[in-house]
Amino acid sequence: MGHSHNTIAFHQDKCDGCGECMTVCAGAKSGTADTLHSRLKIVPSIAANDSFELALCRQCGDPKCVLNCPSGSLTKNHKTGVVPWDAEKCVDCLLCTVGCAYGGITYNAAAGHVMKCDMCDGDPACVKSCPTGALEYNRSAEIYNNYGELEDLFVPGLAACQGCNSELLIRHTMRKIGSNAVVATPPGCIAGMGTVGFNGKTGSKIPVFHPLLTNTASMLAGAKRYYNRIGRDVTMVALAGDGGTVDAGFQSLSGAAERGEQMLYICVDNEGYMNTGMQRSGSTSFGSWTSTTPVGETLHGKTQDAKNMPVIMMMHNCEYVATASLAFMDDYYEKLDKALAAAKRGMAYLHVYSPCPTGWRIPSESTNEVCRKAVETNFVTLWEFAPDEGLRFTHSTDDPLPVEEYLNLSGKYRHLDDAQLTHIENSVERKVAFLNGFMLATSDDGAESLAQ
Amino acid sequence: MEQTKYLIAGCSHAALSALNSIRMLDQDGSLTLVTKDDHLPYSPTVLPYIVSGQSKPEKVKLRDDEFFAQNKVNFISGAGLSTLDVDNNSVTLQNGQEWQYEKLLLATGAAPAIPPIPGLTDTPYHVLRTMDDAVNLHAALESAKSAVVLGGGLIGMHAAENLIKVGVQVTIVEMRPQVLPGYFDAEAAKIIEQTFIENGVAMRIGNTVVGAAPDGEGAKVSLDSGDEITADLLLVCTGVAPVISYLEDGPVETDQGILVNDCMATNIANIWAAGDVAQAVNFYSGEKSVGGILPAAVEQGRIAGMSMINDPAINPYPGGVPLNTYGFFGNQAISVGVSDENALPKDTEVLLNVNEEEMTYQKILIGEGCLLGISGINTDFDPGIMWQLVLQRVDLEPVKEEFLSNPTDTGRDLMSRTWR
Ligand SMILES: Cc1cc2nc3c(=O)[nH]c(=O)nc-3n(C[C@H](O)[C@H](O)[C@H](O)COP(=O)(O)OP(=O)(O)OC[C@H]3O[C@@H](n4cnc5c(N)ncnc54)[C@H](O)[C@@H]3O)c2cc1C
Numbered sequence: 020m021g022h023s024h025n026t027i028a029f030h031q032d033k034c035d036g037c038g039e040c041m042t043v044c045a046g047a048k049s050g051t052a053d054t055l056h057s058r059l060k061i062v063p064s065i066a067a068n069d070s071f072e073l074a075l076c077r078q079c080g081d082p083k084c085v086l087n088c089p090s091g092s093l094t095k096n097h098k099t100g101v102v103p104w105d106a107e108k109c110v111d112c113l114l115c116t117v118g119c120a121y122g123g124i125t126y127n128a129a130a131g132h133v134m135k136c137d138m139c140d141g142d143p144a145c146v147k148s149c150p151t152g153a154l155e156y157n158r159s160a161e162i163y164n165n166y167g168e169l170e171d172l173f174v175p176g177l178a179a180c181q182g183c184n185s186e187l188l189i190r191h192t193m194r195k196i197g198s199n200a201v202v203a204t205p206p207g208c209i210a211g212m213g214t215v216g217f218n219g220k221t222g223s224k225i226p227v228f229h230p231l232l233t234n235t236a237s238m239l240a241g242a243k244r245y246y247n248r249i250g251r252d253v254t255m256v257a258l259a260g261d262g263g264t265v266d267a268g269f270q271s272l273s274g275a276a277e278r279g280e281q282m283l284y285i286c287v288d289n290e291g292y293m294n295t296g297m298q299r300s301g302s303t304s305f306g307s308w309t310s311t312t313p314v315g316e317t318l319h320g321k322t323q324d325a326k327n328m329p330v331i332m333m334m335h336n337c338e339y340v341a342t343a344s345l346a347f348m349d350d351y352y353e354k355l356d357k358a359l360a361a362a363k364r365g366m367a368y369l370h371v372y373s374p375c376p377t378g379w380r381i382p383s384e385s386t387n388e389v390c391r392k393a394v395e396t397n398f399v400t401l402w403e404f405a406p407d408e409g410l411r412f413t414h415s416t417d418d419p420l421p422v423e424e425y426l427n428l429s430g431k432y433r434h435l436d437d438a439q440l441t442h443i444e445n446s447v448e449r450k451v452a453f454l455n456g457f458m459l460a461t462s463d464d465g466a467e468s469l470a471q
Numbered sequence: 472m473e474q475t476k477y478l479i480a481g482c483s484h485a486a487l488s489a490l491n492s493i494r495m496l497d498q499d500g501s502l503t504l505v506t507k508d509d510h511l512p513y514s515p516t517v518l519p520y521i522v523s524g525q526s527k528p529e530k531v532k533l534r535d536d537e538f539f540a541q542n543k544v545n546f547i548s549g550a551g552l553s554t555l556d557v558d559n560n561s562v563t564l565q566n567g568q569e570w571q572y573e574k575l576l577l578a579t580g581a582a583p584a585i586p587p588i589p590g591l592t593d594t595p596y597h598v599l600r601t602m603d604d605a606v607n608l609h610a611a612l613e614s615a616k617s618a619v620v621l622g623g624g625l626i627g628m629h630a631a632e633n634l635i636k637v638g639v640q641v642t643i644v645e646m647r648p649q650v651l652p653g654y655f656d657a658e659a660a661k662i663i664e665q666t667f668i669e670n671g672v673a674m675r676i677g678n679t680v681v682g683a684a685p686d687g688e689g690a691k692v693s694l695d696s697g698d699e700i701t702a703d704l705l706l707v708c709t710g711v712a713p714v715i716s717y718l719e720d721g722p723v724e725t726d727q728g729i730l731v732n733d734c735m736a737t738n739i740a741n742i743w744a745a746g747d748v749a750q751a752v753n754f755y756s757g758e759k760s761v762g763g764i765l766p767a768a769v770e771q772g773r774i775a776g777m778s779m780i781n782d783p784a785i786n787p788y789p790g791g792v793p794l795n796t797y798g799f800f801g802n803q804a805i806s807v808g809v810s811d812e813n814a815l816p817k818d819t820e821v822l823l824n825v826n827e828e829e830m831t832y833q834k835i836l837i838g839e840g841c842l843l844g845i846s847g848i849n850t851d852f853d854p855g856i857m858w859q860l861v862l863q864r865v866d867l868e869p870v871k872e873e874f875l876s877n878p879t880d881t882g883r884d885l886m887s888r889t890w891r
Contacts, residue, residue: 064888066884074886089533091531113796117855118769120886120890121886126803131801
């Protein structure tokens, strides 16, 4: 119980039906190229031309094949997550295949037995063989397992809105950073949900303070210099919202970045002042409904574009700047590692996109889907920057989904007309083009391809 | 009197499935599993393989002491329920212990129903339901050269095949005009019967046994045709009946089995029933009937457990669907849902595909655009997917052509779209 497992993910949009995975699976598991022996089955979709579907064991958490097995030959290994099949004990009754609604355990008439995927001991052959990236071995479970064992540095029962993933973000982040840290949470959702505490009681197990909206970076800079002077290496962390970063907090942050103050500054961007009544901020995107950019006869949401804060921070030549999204947890953790190393030298800035179920009008269960679609449509791009290495995308911006697939998920864009949509499409393209140009100019890879 | 939050009577599929659901949400509530058998949990389905010697009792246990320790289960074997006092929320066990429960699940399964054949009670015979039955039968094979199996249902057919495989001369007597009724139509049953004959089993289909008598160490049965068959060994597999004797004439409502609603609750507060012992609604008729198949026991046990723990994710029981995977002499027969169109409305679409030479058979029944049943011999389709197509009444109209020509891939396509 309480253990997560890596999975084989299927990105249906990338599958071209080549069938290489089946050939490789049959080879790895049965020593033949005959795809009849493949544990995974790619089938053509009847609903859409040139589209494919997958039948594969899901290694269910509560597997019905196991409950249906009368001989004890199927079990669930809670350590590896795999549902192994023991040929020794199997009596070939096929009752397991009755229990599976996915076609994940099937009868192989040629072999006279059932067969199923065993994830190749954590190194699935099918994934390695997939030429289009449609099959992916998703290892984010390891992150949850490893960090789940570390101490949670916030109290239980923080009062974030239902579906808000900022809580997930701060709990993960501080587990990773550990207790040798001082945290600043300026006015905003993260302070408001109780991290600084209630009624004289603290909301976290480490020193946490509540600066003004305007001076987060200055206060952390001062605290850090003091610790440096007394010879203690303590990590300074800001967990700020976009209001406290992009608008009112900007002057002090810009100054601290320019001076190279040593800290990790995390901006959790939900595109507005969400805990004070959903007012617009400098980070609110074009066309968004907020309480101060209402939708009526004359106004149709915000009429200006958002400031591109991570790019502005990159222009300060910080030690490290990156964008992140919690739908890509493994990516976030890699960046957090680098940011922590950089914060020992100077300013490290992480900009995390954080959809707000309450203020954006999205169902609380789809926050992660909104995060994911934002990236897959290029509305949000995932990249990192370091002065010596330049800019590098950590998620490809090629072949994005139409931006509407992202916009349609949030009520705050419900009113958009064609002209507004075109404006957003253009600005998404422009932002990507700018970053691409910057990448070519700054990174080694980019410089190489420019030279060619 | 001992106290327990959850008391589960029985330790087979329905019971273990309920245990699983309960421990999903309540890892610590005291849970006691009491069972009549003096063994670790095993499945009756696996017994034919114990009889043949292909497997061994110690190899087929479904759970062990380590599992019970890890899941904080108090496992009491060799002590079935003997009486139930619903006013007191308590039971007495055959070993004299008294237990008070907060919630009780009756998952005591079924036991062989012995037909009223004149002379049978004075004749030595075997049945096959418990591990002890299987071990006895296996031991009896050492000296037996011939056997008569009464009943051409699932259990009789399984047993007969395993007997002939170890060199025993077997005759099957079945009263009805075909074997395996309810799962396969007459035509498919013929293919199965033919295979048995080719493998040396004597088939007496459509014959009723009218008498039985001892014959030396063995038995002699007489048929309505006037024939007499003698054998070293008599095996009675003429059906099963729910084990409900501990209810006596108490207030728990029964018919053939214990009557339950769509959450497997009985008419009495704090008491649930699941599996072969329960009489739950049938998917097709909407009437309550006893089932007697393993996947239904698992499903009902799961729902009972969820209901006992008030799991908010519970979905009511959609109703029992006949399901069968039946391997015989290296062939595979599978049946999901209705197999005989004669019981269905006239406009039911029937697609039949038989190839006698290759011994393949497939029948698909579609009504109002939905799958009603699919059965096959040596054809492949995923029964779990077909079961879902039936239960969810998935509209097959848009993909009918593809489904009829390739139910496997079409089913996988439909389900992948549903689950992805
Ligand atoms: C030989 C054979 C072959 C079969 N093959 C198939 C097959 O191929 N496919 C299929 O779907 N089904 C098959 N079945 C049926 C299947 O095994 C049952 O449907 C399934 O086991 C029902 O599970 P259950 O938990 O409801 O009851 P059971 O498995 O009958 O278990 C009942 C439990 O209750 C206990 N018990 C009994 N009386 C008491 C009491 N008074 N107090 C406490 N505990 C008690 C027993 O010890 C046992 O643990 C077969 C059955 C047999 C016998």
